Amino acid sequence: MPSPAAAIDARGVSKVFRGDGSADLKALDDVSVTIRENEFFTLLGPSGCGKTTLLRLIAGFEFPTEGTIRLYDQDIALLPPYLRPVNTVFQSYALFPHMTVGQNIGFGLEMQDKPKREVAARVDEMLRLVRMEDLKDRLTSQISGGQQQRVALARALAPAPKVLLLDEPLSALDLKLRKEMQIELKRLQTETGITFVFVTHDQEEALTMSDRIAVMSKGRILQVGTPRDIYDHPEQRFVADFIGEANLMTGEIAATTADVAQVRLVSGAAISATLPAEARPTGKVTVMVRPEHAEIVASTASATLTGTLESTVYFGTDTHFNVRLADGTAFVVRRQNDRKEGRQLDPGTPVGVLLAERAAQVLRD
Amino acid sequence: MSKAQDIIKAAERRDLRSRWLLSAPSLLIIFVAAIGPLAVVVLYSFMVKGDYGDVKYWQFSGEGWFSVLFERGLFDDSISLADAHLSILWRSVKISIITTIVTLIIGFPTAYFIATRPPNRRDLWLFLITIPFWTNLLIRTFAIQEVFRNEGVLNTALIRTGLLEKPLQIMFTDGAILLGIAYVYLPLMVLPLYASLEKFDFRLAEAASDLYAKPGRVLRRIILPMVKPGLIAGSILVFIPSLGAYVTPRVLGGGKHLMLGNLIELQFGQGRNWPLGSALSISLTAIVMLSLLVYVRASSKSGARSHG
Numbered sequence: 229m230p231s232p233a234a235a236i237d238a239r240g241v242s243k244v245f246r247g248d249g250s251a252d253l254k255a256l257d258d259v260s261v262t263i264r265e266n267e268f269f270t271l272l273g274p275s276g277c278g279k280t281t282l283l284r285l286i287a288g289f290e291f292p293t294e295g296t297i298r299l300y301d302q303d304i305a306l307l308p309p310y311l312r313p314v315n316t317v318f319q320s321y322a323l324f325p326h327m328t329v330g331q332n333i334g335f336g337l338e339m340q341d342k343p344k345r346e347v348a349a350r351v352d353e354m355l356r357l358v359r360m361e362d363l364k365d366r367l368t369s370q371i372s373g374g375q376q377q378r379v380a381l382a383r384a385l386a387p388a389p390k391v392l393l394l395d396e397p398l399s400a401l402d403l404k405l406r407k408e409m410q411i412e413l414k415r416l417q418t419e420t421g422i423t424f425v426f427v428t429h430d431q432e433e434a435l436t437m438s439d440r441i442a443v444m445s446k447g448r449i450l451q452v453g454t455p456r457d458i459y460d461h462p463e464q465r466f467v468a469d470f471i472g473e474a475n476l477m478t479g480e481i482a483a484t485t486a487d488v489a490q491v492r493l494v495s496g497a498a499i500s501a502t503l504p505a506e507a508r509p510t511g512k513v514t515v516m517v518r519p520e521h522a523e524i525v526a527s528t529a530s531a532t533l534t535g536t537l538e539s540t541v542y543f544g545t546d547t548h549f550n551v552r553l554a555d556g557t558a559f560v561v562r563r564q565n566d567r568k569e570g571r572q573l574d575p576g577t578p579v580g581v582l583l584a585e586r587a588a589q590v591l592r593d
Numbered sequence: 594m595s596k597a598q599d600i601i602k603a604a605e606r607r608d609l610r611s612r613w614l615l616s617a618p619s620l621l622i623i624f625v626a627a628i629g630p631l632a633v634v635v636l637y638s639f640m641v642k643g644d645y646g647d648v649k650y651w652q653f654s655g656e657g658w659f660s661v662l663f664e665r666g667l668f669d670d671s672i673s674l675a676d677a678h679l680s681i682l683w684r685s686v687k688i689s690i691i692t693t694i695v696t697l698i699i700g701f702p703t704a705y706f707i708a709t710r711p712p713n714r715r716d717l718w719l720f721l722i723t724i725p726f727w728t729n730l731l732i733r734t735f736a737i738q739e740v741f742r743n744e745g746v747l748n749t750a751l752i753r754t755g756l757l758e759k760p761l762q763i764m765f766t767d768g769a770i771l772l773g774i775a776y777v778y779l780p781l782m783v784l785p786l787y788a789s790l791e792k793f794d795f796r797l798a799e800a801a802s803d804l805y806a807k808p809g810r811v812l813r814r815i816i817l818p819m820v821k822p823g824l825i826a827g828s829i830l831v832f833i834p835s836l837g838a839y840v841t842p843r844v845l846g847g848g849k850h851l852m853l854g855n856l857i858e859l860q861f862g863q864g865r866n867w868p869l870g871s872a873l874s875i876s877l878t879a880i881v882m883l884s885l886l887v888y889v890r891a892s893s894k895s896g897a898r899s900h901g
């Protein structure tokens with residue numbers, strides 16, 4: 229099967245903001261990433277890591293200091309925004325306040341000098357798509373936040389761009405509306421078949437919506453992969469910490485086969501752990517285990533890891549067991565609660581920890 | 594329930610009364626300072642002119658108003674249009690309109706430039722814009738004269754560099770008056786435009802550009818409609834004082850190219866025709882109010898149209 233075409237291909241992109249007076253700021257540092265056609269691609273990272281900057285480079289509001297950006301094999305790095313078949317949904321929506329909902333949605337097509345009839349038809353189609361038929365003639369200041377969000381989406385989708393860029397489009401909405409819009413966005417992406425590049429710093433949002441995620445930190449892309457890849461096999465400490473919770477242990481590589489390593493932990497226990505892609509670390513390494521990929525047992529006999537239970541915290545859907553391992557490291561085990569009350573474990577008692585298959589992941593350090 | 598309403602009503606009445614009382618002093622000042630003199634001028638315009646200026650009190654006549662548009666023959670009673678007055682009126686309106694347009698064309702990019710500087714630099718630029726105000730208008734006008742004069746800076750430079758053979762006559766033309774007034778009132782255009790542009794959310798311009806609008810269309814479709822209040826304020830601030838300009842046409846027009854302000858001054862000075870001067874003043878006020886009305890109507894209508 230041929231691999232899907234690249235919608236966006238960025239190679240070695242850097243962006244330096246010249247600070248006047250203050251030091252220069254490298255917002256993007258040698259970023260290379262390929263975004264496939266029809267993909268829901270998410271840029272995930274903490275505030276200030278360069279997500280918006282990368283999006284603005286793709287949209288054409290900024291130009292890269294170094295590197296190339298290709299859109300379906302056309303080098304677009306230096307094209308102005310109005311020549312790129314790419315549209316943006318802004319975090320602030322940036323709806324035109326002196327125009328009605330309908331005029332906002334039709335603006336892009338009008339600027340492309342499409343015939344009036346075609347514009348009108350497309351506007352109606354878009355209004356139906358985002359379920360806003362009734363509000364066509366309202367001013368954008370006269371509709372709610374969630375409705376503004378939909379108009380912003382419809383406006384950006386109306387010219388049928390090759391790629392749609394979304395900069396934290398849901399961050400201004402309350403939780404309930406946010407969940408609704410997440411589903412709505414996913415539906416729109418599937419229905420239109422347009423490539424979405426979505427920016428968020430909400431890990432849950434990224435995991436539930438994306439086909440693939442790029443985790444960013446300090447102007448770099450640390451890891452790209454499917455939500456499962458990123459969650460189950462984070463390759464760097466930052467990724468492991470930023471998404472979900474992570475237990476980290478130190479150990480030494482004893483042997484490696486293909487992509488799995490035998491790691492001897494400080495406590496003496498030996499576990500098998502997945503290796504990061506294209507890396508063959510040797511010597512001391514850090515190993516990560518997700519709390520829910522471990523199981524807590526009362527007997528220490530057959531357990532992989534042993535320690536003392538320090539406390540249990542009840543979270544409603546699940547319970548966290550805070551364990552102090554024999555070598556002194558803290559380890560959290562999460563267990564989903566079910567109807568029957570399991571056997572109580574008292575704080576202070578010795579416990580064992582079992583690891584699920586392929587639960588451990590070796591980090592690149 | 595109706596009792597509660599009564600209490601609310603009473604409170605509202607009290608509130609209203611105290612508001613009136615509080616604003617009474619300023620209302621009084623506005624009345625005495627603005628309406629009072631205007632009333633006096635209206636009164637004077639209907640009185641008989643005195644032989645050596647002033648008016649003959651409480652002798653009324655329409656002669657002052659008549660002379661605004663018409664003149665009587667010197668020897669007979671023939672009546673003809675006062676061509677001189679009409680041409681001065683036309684020149685005033687024409688120069689004021691062109692001045693407004695010129696200051697708009699120069700002022701908009703200036704204001705745009707300042708509004709797009711980093712915030713900490715904008716104050717400096719605004720400060721620079723106000724520098725001309727530090728000097729008295731008369732002195733500034735004489736300075737312009739020094740530039741435009743036949744032996745002035747501009748002509749000397751043009752002749753020295755061989756671009757011209759004999760000096761260009763700039764002084765004492767409508768063009769000189771126009772340039773002079775435009776120079777003097779340019780800051781009055783820049784400041785309100787800047788105030789509007791500074792509030793403009795430039796992300797909207799980015800959004801338009803993202804939606805395939807070329808820069809010219811971003812300006813016409815997004816920026817201009819949104820800074821319209823500034824455009825209107827600036828135009829009014831430039832147009833009105835231009836219409837009544839006095840010093841600039843006097844110095845740069847050299848007594849030949851009069852504007853309304855000069856014509857009015859003439860009636861109170863050499864002309865010794867105070868009723869005519871008063872009538873002309875009132876006419877000027879009327880023109881200003883009329884053009885304001887037309888302008889605001891027109892701009893709000895064009896706004897409504899472009900918004901569908």
Ligand SMILES: Nc1ncnc2c1ncn2[C@@H]1O[C@H](COP(=O)(O)OP(=O)(O)OP(=O)(O)O)[C@@H](O)[C@H]1O
Binds near residue numbers: 429
């Ligand atoms: N126009 C600019 N001039 C100077 N520095 C800038 C500019 N735009 C962004 N930066 C800096 O570049 C870095 C990356 O900014 P960016 O807006 O891309 O972050 P982000 O990942 O989108 O963050 P957030 O989640 O807060 O939106 C930040 O340190 C920011 O201060």
Ligand SMILES: [Mg+2]
Binds near residue numbers: 395
């Ligand atoms: Mg951002």
